[in-house]
Amino acid sequence: MIKVLIIGAGHAGGSVAAFLRQYGHDGPIVLAGEEDAPPYQRPPLSKAWLKGEADLDGLLLRPLSFYAEQNIDFRPSTTAVSIDPKARTVAFDDGSSETYDILVLATGSTARKLPLPGGDHPDLLELRTLKDAERLKAVLGPGKRLAVVGGGYVGLEAAASARALGAEAVVIERAPRVLARVASETLSAFFTDQHRARGVEILTGAEVTAVAPDGVTLADGSVVQADAVLVGVGALACDALARSAGLACDDGVVVDEQARTSDPTVFAVGDMTRRPIPVHGVHHRLESVPNALEQAKQAAAAIVGRPGPAPEVPWFWSDQYEYKLQIAGLPFDADRQVVRGEPATGSFAVFHLNGDRVVCVEAVNAPPEFMAGKQLIAKATPVEVVKLADMSVSMKAVAAQ
Missing domain, CATH: 3.50.50.60 (FAD/NAD(P)-binding domain)
Structure with a gap:
């Protein structure tokens, strides 16, 4: 049976373990993470958790009992220190080691430090964990x-x-x-x-x-x-472990559309990867929950030998006060913007276009604009700019052109 070792028990790593079982993998799975908690959601940390509106149970992706029930060997407070690709072993900070047939790296990202006097003071706060x-x-x-x-x-x-x-x-x-x-x-x-x-x-x-x-x-x-x-000045990919193992890296571990690295026995998922984004024809490093889930599905599918998921449009969100911001796509090659709605009303969207095609949409309290914009990006559907800006024309009608 194929043994899968997952290094990193965040959203991406925890999801790989779960998808492997969902997709029928019956071999051993070891999930090792540096933190002492099971995989949990990070976006609420800056919102619901800070405001006391969420507890640990509400943050967990799955209850702790899930891992035992699914025969997943979950090892918290465990840090990998080196990889031996030839021997297919990973060494940990407690002196132990683990073998693997397939290795999945999901070490995430770390807060960027300020290169200034006092920038490394231990009492400065970050918000990653x-x-x-x-x-x-x-x-x-x-x-x-x-x-x-x-x-x-x-x-x-x-x-x-x-x-x-x-x-x-x-x-x-x-x-x-x-x-x-x-x-x-x-x-x-x-x-x-x-x-x-x-x-x-x-x-x-x-x-x-x-x-x-x-x-x-x-x-x-x-x-x-x-x-x-x-x-909060950005994040750096935690790719040192991968670099020391000789994996190709470029501001993150370079992976393909199956989340496979330059070593065919090693996959990488989540914030730490520089990945292809087919809808935009580029390689980019994304830091988002949707990206973590998409790559987790890609890796799990490739490991069990089933067809991979269809490429997704990158998307993100942010909650501030009573406003929900939803963004789809990346404005790499946009040459103009169209604002739909009035920002003063608290509900509007900014569409980024290349010619007559939407490449990105930023929607504030505007779910129809977000959903239709995401669809327009995925299908590269041309739009009539005049109608896109006209609130009297529904987004359904705009997207149906």
Whole structure:
């Protein structure tokens, strides 16, 4: 029987184990993860978990009993330190080792550190794991002030949660606008307005020169005082283990459409991979739950020898206050934007087009626009721009062109 060893027990790794059993794999499965908790959802950490609206049982992908019931050897608090591809063994930090016929790497990503004075201080906060979220939650509340370095989605979500708990929040962003690397100007302006309306201070074009657990120093010499400092300036692929094993890497482990690496006995899934995205004709590293699930299905299908899933359109989401943002596609080759609806109403969508084809949609409290936009991207359906911008024309009618 084929023995599958999975390194990394996050959303991607845990899903590979579950899909393998669902797809009929009856050989041994070992699932080893660095954290002491079973695979859990990470998106709620910056939202429901911080606000006390979710407990651990609500975060778990599956109850702990699932792994024993499915004969999955789950090993928490277990860190892999090296791979021997020739011997097909993995060594762990406790001195033990494990053999494999098929190895699946799902080591995820790690928070990017600030290359500044104080940037490596252990009391600076990150938000990648359950323990990170517990540390952050402990310092939030009335009378407290949170400084967030980085105006990306995680930082903005944490600021929103801080305000919900009665704490002050200030977001410090080096770029001219928040979400500058990941969203349109229309979307950036909308969320900036929403945060400021709720008392969040947002500083853009602000260069950080030093950080400490109780404050942030800016290039103009001013200091932003805080009770806690959260650093959210992106993430790096955890590909060191793969690199040391000789696997091809390029800002992540390079994989094909089956999630297979340059070694045919090794697969890689989730945040740590640079993968093909057929709908856009590019290779890219994605950090999202839908990506983790899609690649988990790809790897599990390839391992058991069944047809792989159809390629999906990448999609993402963010919850801030009463607004749900849903994004489909990537605006790599967009040459114009069309705004459907009025941002002032709190329900609108920004469509990114290349010629007459939608390549990305950003939808705020607009499920029909998100769903139809995702369909338009998948089918590369040409659209009439005038109708796309006209709210009197339904999205169903737009997509049916």
